[in-house]
Amino acid sequence: MEKELLYPLTNQCRFDQKLDGLWDFEFDRESQGGAQHWTQQLPDPIKMPVPASFNDFFTDKDSREFTGDFWYAKRVFIPGSLRGQLIGLRFGAATHRATVYVNGQEIRSHEGGFLPFLADITSAVKFDAENEIVLKMNNELHRDALPAGDTAVLKNGKKMAKPFFDFYNYSGLNRSVHLIATPQNHVVDYTAVSTLQDDAATVHYTVTTSQAAASVSVTLRDEKGQVVATGNGRTGDLVVQHPLLWNVRDAHLYTLTIQLKANDQLIDEYSDEIGIRTIAIAGHQILVNGQPVYLKGFGRHEDSIYAGRAFDLNVEMRDFELMKWMGANSFRTSHYPYDEEVYRFADREGFLIIDEVPAVGFKMAAASFLGGLDQSFFDGDWTEELYKKHLDQITDMVHRDKNHPSVLAWSLLNEPDTSSESAVPYFEKLFADTKALDPDQRPRTFTLNEDDTFDTSYCKQFPDFYLLNRYPGWYHKWGYEISDGEAGLRAELDKWAASDIDKPIVFSEYGADTQPGLHKLPSVMWSEEYQIELLQMFNRVFDSYDFIRGEQPWNLADFQTVEGNMRVNGNKKGLFTRDRQPKAAAFYLRKRWLDIDPNF
Numbered sequence: 204m205e206k207e208l209l210y211p212l213t214n215q216c217r218f219d220q221k222l223d224g225l226w227d228f229e230f231d232r233e234s235q236g237g238a239q240h241w242t243q244q245l246p247d248p249i250k251m252p253v254p255a256s257f258n259d260f261f262t263d264k265d266s267r268e269f270t271g272d273f274w275y276a277k278r279v280f281i282p283g284s285l286r287g288q289l290i291g292l293r294f295g296a297a298t299h300r301a302t303v304y305v306n307g308q309e310i311r312s313h314e315g316g317f318l319p320f321l322a323d324i325t326s327a328v329k330f331d332a333e334n335e336i337v338l339k340m341n342n343e344l345h346r347d348a349l350p351a352g353d354t355a356v357l358k359n360g361k362k363m364a365k366p367f368f369d370f371y372n373y374s375g376l377n378r379s380v381h382l383i384a385t386p387q388n389h390v391v392d393y394t395a396v397s398t399l400q401d402d403a404a405t406v407h408y409t410v411t412t413s414q415a416a417a418s419v420s421v422t423l424r425d426e427k428g429q430v431v432a433t434g435n436g437r438t439g440d441l442v443v444q445h446p447l448l449w450n451v452r453d454a455h456l457y458t459l460t461i462q463l464k465a466n467d468q469l470i471d472e473y474s475d476e477i478g479i480r481t482i483a484i485a486g487h488q489i490l491v492n493g494q495p496v497y498l499k500g501f502g503r504h505e506d507s508i509y510a511g512r513a514f515d516l517n518v519e520m521r522d523f524e525l526m527k528w529m530g531a532n533s534f535r536t537s538h539y540p541y542d543e544e545v546y547r548f549a550d551r552e553g554f555l556i557i558d559e560v561p562a563v564g565f566k567m568a569a570a571s572f573l574g575g576l577d578q579s580f581f582d583g584d585w586t587e588e589l590y591k592k593h594l595d596q597i598t599d600m601v602h603r604d605k606n607h608p609s610v611l612a613w614s615l616l617n618e619p620d621t622s623s624e625s626a627v628p629y630f631e632k633l634f635a636d637t638k639a640l641d642p643d644q645r646p647r648t649f650t651l652n653e654d655d656t657f658d659t660s661y662c663k664q665f666p667d668f669y670l671l672n673r674y675p676g677w678y679h680k681w682g683y684e685i686s687d688g689e690a691g692l693r694a695e696l697d698k699w700a701a702s703d704i705d706k707p708i709v710f711s712e713y714g715a716d717t718q719p720g721l722h723k724l725p726s727v728m729w730s731e732e733y734q735i736e737l738l739q740m741f742n743r744v745f746d747s748y749d750f751i752r753g754e755q756p757w758n759l760a761d762f763q764t765v766e767g768n769m770r771v772n773g774n775k776k777g778l779f780t781r782d783r784q785p786k787a788a789a790f791y792l793r794k795r796w797l798d799i800d801p802n803f
């Protein structure tokens with residue numbers, strides 16, 4: 204059960220109850236919780252909302268910045284009607300690591316704060332009674348963990364997060380917790396991969412069940428509930444005549460229903476929405492259903508006022524409204540996999556997603572920007588342990604998200620240091636070990652940072668297409684010097700053009716920090732006018748090279764970072780403010796995007 208990541212649902216065979224709301228919460232400042240048996244009950248807890256990051260609720264800096272062990276607890280009644288089923292607790296995200304206890308019994312631990320995990324609690328449950336659910340969590344950053352960073356110990360003995368990345372180390376139960384129950388013999392996983400024929404489509408499916416007994420049948424229904432294909436067996440092909448394809452910003456979904464039966468008795472049923480579409484890279488084109496697509500969208504963050512990194516349906520609703528208003532058709536889940544609801548939004552709205560793991564901060568220059576070492580990250584003695592966690596989180600990301608039609612590609616790292624040959628063995632293994640994970644064989648990529656150019660990166664041979672993060676006009680050649688910035692960018696792109704590389708390039712980051720309401724004529728940096736000028740420069744460049752097949756400025760909205768002399772209460776490169784109101788550049792870019800044919 205522990206590697207199952209299917210989206211929870213309730214039906215005649217399955218049970219799902221969200222455990223969101225107020226939990227007991229307590230910092231373990233002396234890391235004594237284990238010795239003092241907090242696993243049974245927290246000594247002096249406060250109430251803490253779930254899902255939420257704990258940080259921004261507090262008014263004292265020691266609590267907001269708390270780094271170390273902290274505990275959650277909740278008493279949950281489990282009805283006797285579930286007796287005989289497998290009982291699980293599914294945590295959407297526990298950032299960054301957690302150990303789960305039920306009625307004082309240790310169940311399991313999990314490392315990785317941005318993907319779900321399931322704890323099989325069947326053996327520890329008391330039915331028709333209250334059960335004590337307790338989590339011991341920790342939010343320390345390490346070079347051999349994702350996202351990469353350090354944990355400093357100040358002279359006063361307090362720990363402090365030192366991220367090698369530019370987003371705040373929001374921590375806690377950031378996504379929903381579910382109490383679930385499934386039959387002993389149940390659907391563990393499924394895959395659905397489409398191929399297109401003239402006026403038909405074939406959905407090749409596989410179904411994994413927890414036990415070999417029982418027969419499997421599969422039914423595919425259209426949006427009107429009409430059965431369009433059926434199948435029998437744990438694998439097979441569903442042929443759909445005149446399919447309504449899933450297209451960018453013109454999404455059509457089908458409902459796949461899997462039934463498990465023994466002696467004609469229904470044992471388990473699982474349903475999910477799938478889209479019939481194909482993804483391919485052909486030369487410098489990104490193809491959806493064989494048609495070229497030009498990506499217009501954003502780098503984003505799961506970030507909002509009050510609840511930090513918590514998934515908030517209200518914020519997500521507003522963000523999709525803003526992206527649709529802008530004429531966008533895509534986004535990257537920078538720099539970590541987002542809540543499952545986000546992919547379901549994108550499936551319904553026809554948005555393409557570049558799905559990214561939190562392999563961010565793999566660059567000592569970033570650390571030196573924050574006081575780290577000046578060496579290649581991949582020379583570190585931490586890379587062996589890091590690799591295990593990195594591959595584990597890519598595996599879970601693909602396992603969780605593989606059936607979403609919106610997922611276009613997998614971004615395996617953000618801005619790693621590839622300007623040293625020591626990166627090559629790590630990348631060779633990573634791209635080899637991840638090749639077979641996705642049954643749909645989507646393209647794999649990573650973002651190339653400013654220092655990893657056509658000339659300086661040792662890892663250009665690995666990605667199926669390129670994501671470039673480029674900041675002329677902001678981190679260098681800024682202000683009145685932006686014309687030199689444009690010349691330098693064009694010089695690099697001319698090298699890509701002159702090379703024998705024929706793969707798409709998507710600009711996955713570019714932008715300028717902008718203080719909303721700051722106006723200056725002529726412009727100065729940080730003014731709204733300058734943000735537009737910078738975007739105009741990049742757009743002139745994008746329109747000069749036909750192998751540039753996407754533009755995703757940084758960022759959709761302003762977001763929280765660590766304190767720093769280059770951050771004004773966070774990163775201000777948003778086209779929208781943190782409370783999701785437009786800066787002038789949003790109106791400029793909206794006009795550009797609404798005038799562009801998305802398939803040009």
Ligand SMILES: CCC[C@@H]1NC[C@@H](O)[C@H](O)[C@H]1C(=O)O
Nearest residue numbers: 369653672674678712774776
């Ligand atoms: C030159 C690196 C730029 C950097 N890229 C990663 C993002 O997570 C940061 O927010 C962005 C920034 O500094 O604005």
